[in-house]
Every structure is written in structure tokens, then in C-alpha cells.
Amino acid sequence: MAEARSGPTVGQIVLGLRLRDLRERAGCTFADAANALSVNTTTVRRMEKAEVGLKPLYVKALLERYGVPADEAASFLRLVEEANRPGWWHRFRDVLPDWFSLYVSLENEASLIRAYEPHCVPGLLQTPDYARALLRTGFAGAPDKEIERRVDLRMERQDLLDRPRAPLLWAVIEEHVLRRRVGSPAIMRAQIDRLIAATALPNVTLQVMPLNAGPHPGMFGPFQLFRFEIPELPDIIYAESLTGAVYLDERPDTVAYLEVLDRMGAQAAPVQDTEALLGAIRKEL
Numbered sequence: 001m002a003e004a005r006s007g008p009t010v011g012q013i014v015l016g017l018r019l020r021d022l023r024e025r026a027g028c029t030f031a032d033a034a035n036a037l038s039v040n041t042t043t044v045r046r047m048e049k050a051e052v053g054l055k056p057l058y059v060k061a062l063l064e065r066y067g068v069p070a071d072e073a074a075s076f077l078r079l080v081e082e083a084n085r086p087g088w089w090h091r092f093r094d095v096l097p098d099w100f101s102l103y104v105s106l107e108n109e110a111s112l113i114r115a116y117e118p119h120c121v122p123g124l125l126q127t128p129d130y131a132r133a134l135l136r137t138g139f140a141g142a143p144d145k146e147i148e149r150r151v152d153l154r155m156e157r158q159d160l161l162d163r164p165r166a167p168l169l170w171a172v173i174e175e176h177v178l179r180r181r182v183g184s185p186a187i188m189r190a191q192i193d194r195l196i197a198a199t200a201l202p203n204v205t206l207q208v209m210p211l212n213a214g215p216h217p218g219m220f221g222p223f224q225l226f227r228f229e230i231p232e233l234p235d236i237i238y239a240e241s242l243t244g245a246v247y248l249d250e251r252p253d254t255v256a257y258l259e260v261l262d263r264m265g266a267q268a269a270p271v272q273d274t275e276a277l278l279g280a281i282r283k284e285l
Contacts, residue, residue: 007101008050010109010233011083016050017232018076019062023048026066036065054080092153095146099244106236107167108160112227114261115171116218120182121191122171123154124161125198125206130191131155133183161203170205172218172264178208178281185285192282199275207268208277216267217260225257 008016023033023044030041037043037058044062046052059080063073089096089104096104107113107124115122120134131154135147160166178195181188198204209216223239237248237257248254269277 007098007103007105009083009087009105010228010230011079012054013050014230014232015054015059015076015079015083016048019059020048021232022063022066022068028066033062033065036061054084056080088156089153092149092156095149095153097244102247103238103245104157106226106238107157109228109230110167110226111165111229112168112225113170114225114227114258115169115223116261116264117171117177117222118174118219119222120177120180121173121195122169124158124169125171125195125204126154126158127187127191127194128155129187130182130194133187161201166203168203168205170207170265172207172209172261172268174209175211175277175281178278179284188285189282192278192285196275196278196282199278205271206274207265207271208274209264209268210277213267213269216264218264223257225254225261 023030030044033044034041039058043052047054047058056077060073060077063076068076087105087108089101089108093101113124120126121130123131126134128151131151132147135150136142139147139150161169178188178192182191195206199206221239223237226236226238234249234251235254235258237254239246239248248257
């Protein structure tokens with residue numbers, strides 16, 4: 001049987017979808033594929049959903065069963081080897097929950113990230129001191145070494161905003177996020193300075209939802225939408241809870257979230273007002 005492992009990489013998700021398409025084009029059922037591997041149908045289903053790792057020998061047998069030409073099969077197997085390589089975040093597996101490992105992989109491959117944050121500054125825009133103060137609250141009693149590892153992971157995630165072909169980040173933040181003291185006033189001023197600097201980046205759009213804006217359709221909790229340049233990947237929604245997270249990729253779900261994001265973007269303060277709003281709040285700290 002294929003072995004279970006921590007969160008899949010985006011590459012494994014894509015190859016699982018391609019295996020599904022190849023099976024369907026070959027007219028094979030799950031049972032046909034399972035017989036080719038001498039496993040049960042559940043294993044094949046989990047491979048296609050990237051719920052288990054892709055073993056090259058299994059993939060090779062499936063490609064042969066699906067009638068894939070040898071040269072195309074060889075290219076596919078090279079992609080499997082590449083997708084199975086751990087991402088840079090694997091170094092932080094001691095502090096990275098399995099359910100969040102997929103999030104980091106999605107974030108790393110996305111071409112567009114849209115976010116609504118009602119509780120704290122988005123992780124991609126946090127300063128180290130702000131992140132440290134948050135993490136000390138969220139992981140009360142954790143040793144300093146563990147907290148620093150979590151801070152380092154969060155800071156390394158931010159590198160994607162400065163890389164070539166960086167993703168577009170569009171975040172809507174509630175005004176009370178900026179007014180809620182996390183750490184000292186100095187930490188909050190530095191955090192707002194970081195946000196002001198981010199508004200100058202060509203790939204970052206930041207909006208503030210004013211306190212007087214009234215109710216809006218996103219008030220149920222924080223979430224992110226990931227969009228990719230990879231044709232096989234649909235939009236994916238991430239919504240977090242106290243003990244885990246849910247990932248949604250069915251079109252009715254993603255369309256509903258996208259509509260909420262659009263409505264919130266229209267209701268929040270205009271983008272051109274963000275820097276002035278941040279500056280005014282900073283003066284009050």
C-alpha cells in the first residue's frame with residue numbers, strides 16, 4: 001500500500017489530478033487501476049487525491065495500464081520524483097502541523113492570494129516582534145526555542161513576496177486588528193510601518209475595513225483564496241479553526257468565497273486611502 005504522510009505538495013496534487021485524467025481517458029475504472037497494482041481501490045482513489053505519496057513503481061504500472069507512451073511516461077516519472085522532494089518548509093516539520101503544511105505549499109505556488117483577516121495582521125506581512133508576541137499567546141508555555149522556530153518559519157514564508165514572479169497579495173484587514181495591541185506600542189508602530197511599506201509594493205494590495213463600515217458578508221471568520229497558473233488546479237479556499245483547517249476546491253464553494261471577497265473589497269476603504277488610514281492609526285499609538 002502507498003504510505004500516508006504529512007500534507008501533500010502542490011506538485012503531488014497536480015500529478016494526482018493528471019493520473020485521474022489519464023485513467024478516465026483510458027476508460028479504466030478504479031478497480032482496473034487497482035488490479036494493475038494489486039491493491040484495493042481506496043489506494044488508487046487516495047493517490048489521485050494526493051492523500052498518500054506517489055510511489056514511482058506504482059505510477060509506472062498505472063501509466064503502462066493507461067497506455068501512456070514510453071517517452072511521456074518517463075517525463076511523468078521525472079515529475080513524480082520532483083514533486084516528492086520535500087519543500088523548504090520541511091525543515092520546520094517540528095513546528096509545522098500536518099494540516100498547515102499544505103497551506104505553505106499552496107502559498108508557495110500561488111499566483112494570487114486573497115485574504116480576509118479579522119483577528120491579526122496576515123502572516124505574510126507581520127514583523128518578527130509582532131509574530132513573536134502573537135505566538136507567545138497562541139502557544140503559551142512553549143519554550144523560547146520553539147517560539148523562535150515558529151517565528152523563523154513565518155519570516156521565511158514572507159520571502160515569496162520579493163522573489164521573481166511573486167504572487168499578488170490582496171488582503172482586507174479589519175480596523176480593530178490595527179488597534180488591538182499585540183506586544184508593546186513600539187511593536188505596533190513598527191508593525192504599521194511594515195504595512196505602510198508593503199502598500200508601496202507592486203504586488204501587494206491592502207485594504208482596511210473601517211469600524212464604521214457596518215456588517216459585511218465576511219464576518220464569519222478569516223480565510224484565504226489561492227489561485228494558480230497551473231491549469232489543473234482550481235481556486236482553493238483555506239479556512240482555519242482552533243484545532244485544524246478545511247480546504248475547499250469545489251466550484252460552488254470557491255465562487256461563494258470569491259463573491260464575498262469582492263463585496264468586502266467594495267465595502268472596505270479604497271486602496272488609495274490605506275496609507276493615510278495606517279498613518280492616522282499609528283499616530284494614536
